[in-house]
Amino acid sequence: MSSSVPVIVRLLASSVSVAHRAGKIVRDVMSKGELGIIEKGKDDYQTEADRSAQRCIIASLSAQYPKLTIIGEEESSGNEGEIANDWLVSEPDKELLSLKCPANLQSIKEEDIVVWVDPLDGTSEYTQGFLEHVTVLIGISVNDKPVAGVIHQPYYKTMVGSEKIIGRTIWGLQEAGVGGFTPTPPPDSLVITTTRSHSNPAVEKALQVMNATQILRVGGAGYKVLLLLEGKASVYVFASPGCKKWDTCAPEAVLAAAGGKLTDICGNFYKYGSSVTHPNKTGVLAAVNNELHTYALNRIPQELKDILTNK
Numbered sequence: 022m023s024s025s026v027p028v029i030v031r032l033l034a035s036s037v038s039v040a041h042r043a044g045k046i047v048r049d050v051m052s053k054g055e056l057g058i059i060e061k062g063k064d065d066y067q068t069e070a071d072r073s074a075q076r077c078i079i080a081s082l083s084a085q086y087p088k089l090t091i092i093g094e095e096e097s098s099g100n101e102g103e104i105a106n107d108w109l110v111s112e113p114d115k116e117l118l119s120l121k122c123p124a125n126l127q128s129i130k131e132e133d134i135v136v137w138v139d140p141l142d143g144t145s146e147y148t149q150g151f152l153e154h155v156t157v158l159i160g161i162s163v164n165d166k167p168v169a170g171v172i173h174q175p176y177y178k179t180m181v182g183s184e185k186i187i188g189r190t191i192w193g194l195q196e197a198g199v200g201g202f203t204p205t206p207p208p209d210s211l212v213i214t215t216t217r218s219h220s221n222p223a224v225e226k227a228l229q230v231m232n233a234t235q236i237l238r239v240g241g242a243g244y245k246v247l248l249l250l251e252g253k254a255s256v257y258v259f260a261s262p263g264c265k266k267w268d269t270c271a272p273e274a275v276l277a278a279a280g281g282k283l284t285d286i287c288g289n290f291y292k293y294g295s296s297v298t299h300p301n302k303t304g305v306l307a308a309v310n311n312e313l314h315t316y317a318l319n320r321i322p323q324e325l326k327d328i329l330t331n332k
């Protein structure tokens with residue numbers, strides 16, 4: 022049956038299942054307590070959870086979709102050996118298989134798709150115990166544009182009767198919409214979200230000029246976009262390089278499917294083709310709708326935009 026489902030929809034359904042599995046790996050590494058932290062650069066860490074979750078996601082997706090281009094945040098050491106069988110996920114999420122595929126994506130082939138994987142977004146927060154901020158991100162792009170994405174939150178708790186369910190998976194597909202959560206309108210006053218662990222004077226300058234009633238400093242691009250989707254903040258501002266394509270691909274896709282917009286701080290969209298450079302050098306500006314995006318864009322001083330674009 023699934024072969025009659027367009028590849029974009031199948032891939033999204035598979036990504037939902039595999040993100041769920043990767044989330045369990047993230048929790049298991051934490052409960053074992055051996056994080057295996059490696060410092061990749063200044064304020065830039067990798068743990069056993071980042072490495073293992075990425076292996077699970079890439080092995081599972083490439084086994085089922087061998088012609089995809091998959092780009093993951095973590096470098097592979099090349100001598101990791103066989104992957105555990107229970108890390109290989111092959112069942113797509115059944116409900117998502119019935120999603121209506123937008124007409125322009127129906128005949129897209131595997132080889133036309135670039136997948137951006139952030140196995141653990143919010144690593145600083147993970148190591149410091151801010152576990153709600155942690156997400157697993159799988160972004161699906163076609164012709165440079167994020168068209169679908171998954172944001173999985175491994176530590177989100179829901180009560181179903183007296184039973185506690187851990188983890189949730191939010192997804193979005195261009196034109197088809199979003200799922201896995203209840204979209205909520207933005208707050209009445211301007212609430213901004215930004216980095217918790219990577220601030221600098223340019224980031225602070227861009228926040229000062231916004232005239233916000235509240236600033237929520239949280240970890241991860243995925244979690245910040247979740248705050249937008251759930252009506253806790255209306256704008257995400259990060260006037261600094263540091264985020265990469267794997268940080269923004271899935272969040273941009275889900276936010277766009279919900280009616281929002283994610284660009285750089287000059288208002289330009291990033292491109293997600295296989296040959297682009299990884300850093301989002303000109304920062305991140307995201308909002309729940311076009312009006313708030315334009316408001317924030319106009320407030321950012323030209324001087325800051327010039328610094329980030331090296332003018």
Ligand SMILES: Nc1ncnc2c1ncn2[C@@H]1O[C@H](COP(=O)(O)O)[C@@H](OP(=O)(O)O)[C@H]1O
Binds near residue numbers: 216259265
């Ligand atoms: N100055 C910087 N150096 C390295 N990574 C940065 C960075 N600024 C942002 N990032 C990356 O962008 C993501 C969101 O950052 P933040 O939480 O500060 O908003 C994080 O992804 P990872 O946790 O997946 O590495 C973080 O590492």
Ligand SMILES: [Mg+2]
Binds near residue numbers: 065066067094144
């Ligand atoms: Mg990282």
Ligand SMILES: [Mg+2]
Binds near residue numbers: 139142267268
């Ligand atoms: Mg990240």
Ligand SMILES: [Mg+2]
Binds near residue numbers: 071139141143
């Ligand atoms: Mg990461």
